Amino acid sequence: xxxxxxxxxxxxxxxxxxxxxxxxxxxxxxxxxxxxxxxxxxxxxxxxxxxxxxxxxxxxxxxxxxxxxxxxxxxxxxxxxxxxxxxxxxxxxxxxxxxxxxxxxxxxxxxxxxxxxxxxxxxxxxxxxxxxxxxxxxxxxxxxxxxxxxxxxxxxxxxxxxxxxxxxxxxxxxxxxxxxxxxxxxxxx
Ligand code: GLN
Numbered sequence: 001x002x003x004x005x006x007x008x009x010x011x012x013x014x015x016x017x018x019x020x021x022x023x024x025x026x027x028x029x030x031x032x033x034x035x036x037x038x039x040x041x042x043x044x045x046x047x048x049x050x051x052x053x054x055x056x057x058x059x060x061x062x063x064x065x066x067x068x069x070x071x072x073x074x075x076x077x078x079x080x081x082x083x084x085x086x087x088x089x090x091x092x093x094x095x096x097x098x099x100x101x102x103x104x105x106x107x108x109x110x111x112x113x114x115x116x117x118x119x120x121x122x123x124x125x126x127x128x129x130x131x132x133x134x135x136x137x138x139x140x141x142x143x144x145x146x147x148x149x150x151x152x153x154x155x156x157x158x159x160x161x162x163x164x165x166x167x168x169x170x171x172x173x174x175x176x177x178x179x180x181x182x183x184x185x186x187x188x189x
Contacts, residue, residue, distance in 0.1 A: 010047015
């Protein structure tokens with residue numbers, strides 16, 4: 001199994017470290033030639049979604065990435081990565097997201113919660129995080145809510161979290177993604 005990690009900007013190294021702990025091979029996508037390598041899945045890390053969108057576009061990666069996800073490549077977006085998957089950005093996931101939903105200054109906090117298909121007491125670190133304002137199709141399933149706001153969802157091959165599991169020691173969210181990659185979970189057909 002080989003997972004591509006988008007490495008244009010943001011918290012990509014932390015995802016690579018988690019995957020290495022889980023014994024999974026990773027490679028960084030910095031340009032189109034990297035992207036053309038064989039891969040079983042893709043991680044879109046946190047960071048700044050506007051910067052990431054601009055770089056994806058400038059590097060000619062936007063359409064190839066969109067097509068691969070639409071073609072079924074398993075993808076996991078955290079925070080800014082979740083924004084990239086949403087309507088108005090890559091638009092592969094049927095979600096509408098509110099950016100910086102917790103405010104810019106006091107928007108960072110830590111909690112734990114239940115994540116469908118993953119377990120209880122999952123640590124959740126939010127950093128100027130978005131949440132999902134609206135699920136736009138029944139193909140998309142809510143996996144977690146915090147204070148009445150949707151913070152994790154799955155739509156077939158696509159997983160998105162508002163929070164940053166790569167910044168905590170709990171491996172379950174990444175394990176859930178790797179199970180999707182292995183074709184073991186089909187929460188939504
Ligand atoms: N606030 C960032 C954005 O809107 C996301 C923050 C993050 O990824 N930690 O893109």
